Amino acid sequence: MTTSVKRKSNPTKINLWLDVAIFAAFLLALDPRLTGIAIHEWLSxxxxxxxxxxxxxxxxxxxxxxxxxxxxxxxAARLNYVVDALFFIDLTVVMLSGLMVSQAILPWLGLTAPAGSFWRILHSLSADWAVILVAVHTALHWKWLVNAFKRYVVRPVGALRRQTEIP
Known part of the structure; x- marks a missing residue:
C-alpha cells in the first residue's frame, strides 16, 4: 500500500515567488533595448x-x-491601497499604450495601430511612473519582503550548506 503525503500550499511562499517573478519581468521589460522589442512585448x-x-x-x-x-x-492600509490603485491604473495605461505601439504582438494578431506619437509618449510617461510606483510599493512592503526572503531563501540555503559541509 502506497501512501502519499499531501503538502499544504504555503500562501506566503507562493506570494513571495509570484512577486519575485513579477519584479524580475518588470526589470527585464523596463528597457526594450535590453531584450529586443518582441521579448519586451511578450514578457510585458x-x-x-x-x-x-x-x-x-x-x-x-x-x-x-x-x-x-x-x-x-x-x-498604512489606506496608503497601501491608494498606491496599489494608482499602480494598477498606471500599469493598465502602460499595457494599453504598449499595445497601441506594438511592433510584435499586434502584427502577430494581424492588427495595426494608428500612427502618431501620442501612444508612444503616453507609454513612455506611464512606464516612468511605473518605476516610481513599483519603488513605493516595494518600500511599503519591505519588511514583509525581507522576512519572507529570509524564511524561504536565506534559512533553507544556510541549512543546506550546513548539511553539505564536511566536519
Missing part, C-alpha cells in the same frame, strides 16, 4: 497576467480595505 504581456494573478491572490484584502477605506482601517 506575461507580467500583466502575473499582476492580475497577484491581484486575485489578494482579492480578499482589496475587498476588505475597499469596504472600510473611509471608516475603520489603518493609515
Amino acid at each position: 504581456l506575461a507580467a500583466a497576467v502575473a499582476v492580475l494573478t497577484h491581484l486575485l491572490w489578494h482579492w480578499d484584502w482589496i475587498i476588505a480595505v475597499s469596504r472600510r477605506f473611509l471608516g475603520r482601517t489603518s493609515g
Whole structure:
C-alpha cells in the first residue's frame, strides 16, 4: 500500500515567488533595448497576467480595505491601497499604450495601430511612473519582503550548506 503525503500550499511562499517573478519581468521589460522589442512585448504581456494573478491572490484584502477605506482601517492600509490603485491604473495605461505601439504582438494578431506619437509618449510617461510606483510599493512592503526572503531563501540555503559541509 502506497501512501502519499499531501503538502499544504504555503500562501506566503507562493506570494513571495509570484512577486519575485513579477519584479524580475518588470526589470527585464523596463528597457526594450535590453531584450529586443518582441521579448519586451511578450514578457510585458506575461507580467500583466502575473499582476492580475497577484491581484486575485489578494482579492480578499482589496475587498476588505475597499469596504472600510473611509471608516475603520489603518493609515498604512489606506496608503497601501491608494498606491496599489494608482499602480494598477498606471500599469493598465502602460499595457494599453504598449499595445497601441506594438511592433510584435499586434502584427502577430494581424492588427495595426494608428500612427502618431501620442501612444508612444503616453507609454513612455506611464512606464516612468511605473518605476516610481513599483519603488513605493516595494518600500511599503519591505519588511514583509525581507522576512519572507529570509524564511524561504536565506534559512533553507544556510541549512543546506550546513548539511553539505564536511566536519
